[in-house]
Amino acid sequence: MITIGLPGSGKTTAARAWVAAARRTRVRVNRDDLCHMLHEWWTGWPEHEEPTGETLEAAIRVLLASGKDVICDDHNLRPEAWQLHAALAKEAGVRLQVWDLTGVPVKDCIARDQYRGQRGGHRVGATRIRAMRRAFTRAGGMTSVRSTLNCPVVVPEPQRPGPVTTCLLPLPEAERRKGDRQP
Numbered sequence: 001m002i003t004i005g006l007p008g009s010g011k012t013t014a015a016r017a018w019v020a021a022a023r024r025t026r027v028r029v030n031r032d033d034l035c036h037m038l039h040e041w042w043t044g045w046p047e048h049e050e051p052t053g054e055t056l057e058a059a060i061r062v063l064l065a066s067g068k069d070v071i072c073d074d075h076n077l078r079p080e081a082w083q084l085h086a087a088l089a090k091e092a093g094v095r096l097q098v099w100d101l102t103g104v105p106v107k108d109c110i111a112r113d114q115y116r117g118q119r120g121g122h123r124v125g126a127t128r129i130r131a132m133r134r135a136f137t138r139a140g141g142m143t144s145v146r147s148t149l150n151c152p153v154v155v156p157e158p159q160r161p162g163p164v165t166t167c168l169l170p171l172p173e174a175e176r177r178k179g180d181r182q183p
Contacts, residue, residue: 001018001069001070001098002098004077004100004101004142004145005077005101005102006102006109008124008129011075012030014101014157015071018071025067026068027063029063029071029072030074031052032074034055034056034059038051061091064088065092071099077136096149097152099153100153102141
């Protein structure tokens with residue numbers, strides 16, 4: 001399975017939930033995670049992209065050969081990406097399925113991307129997200145994906161983060177003395 005969607009559309013969240021439902025048989029692979037593993041941080045440098053891509057392909061081949069159900073939760077917005085995955089699936093004798101997350105509004109993707117950056121994750125930025133949307137639309141969008149791949153396309157259930165909990169703690173004594181704040 002592959003996901004197709006903008007950064008912040010919920011690809012990784014949905015993929016992690018899918019894997020969690022059957023950890024023994026399902027695995028998730030992701031180009032950015034591999035880049036971090038191989039190079040300690042995401043760089044975008046061409047000399048890092050090639051070995052990262054080769055590692056991704058090799059991992060998918062090995063996992064499929066071992067009988068695992070694999071999801072690649074990259075954005076996969078470029079035709080070369082989904083064509084590669086179609087070729088890998090065909091080579092392994094399995095059927096490719098596409099998870100379409102392109103319906104998530106751009107403004108929501110931008111907000112989630114910003115939130116991820118605030119939490120210390122890699123932030124793509126609003127300008128780049130909008131440019132990715134335009135490029136995908138110009139390339140034919142999901143109509144092009146469907147006609148090229150001729151495989152099942154599903155829209156996964158939106159994954160919601162867990163419940164938000166609040167924990168109130170008293171201020172240290174030194175902080176309380178600075179003003180009239182109460183614990």
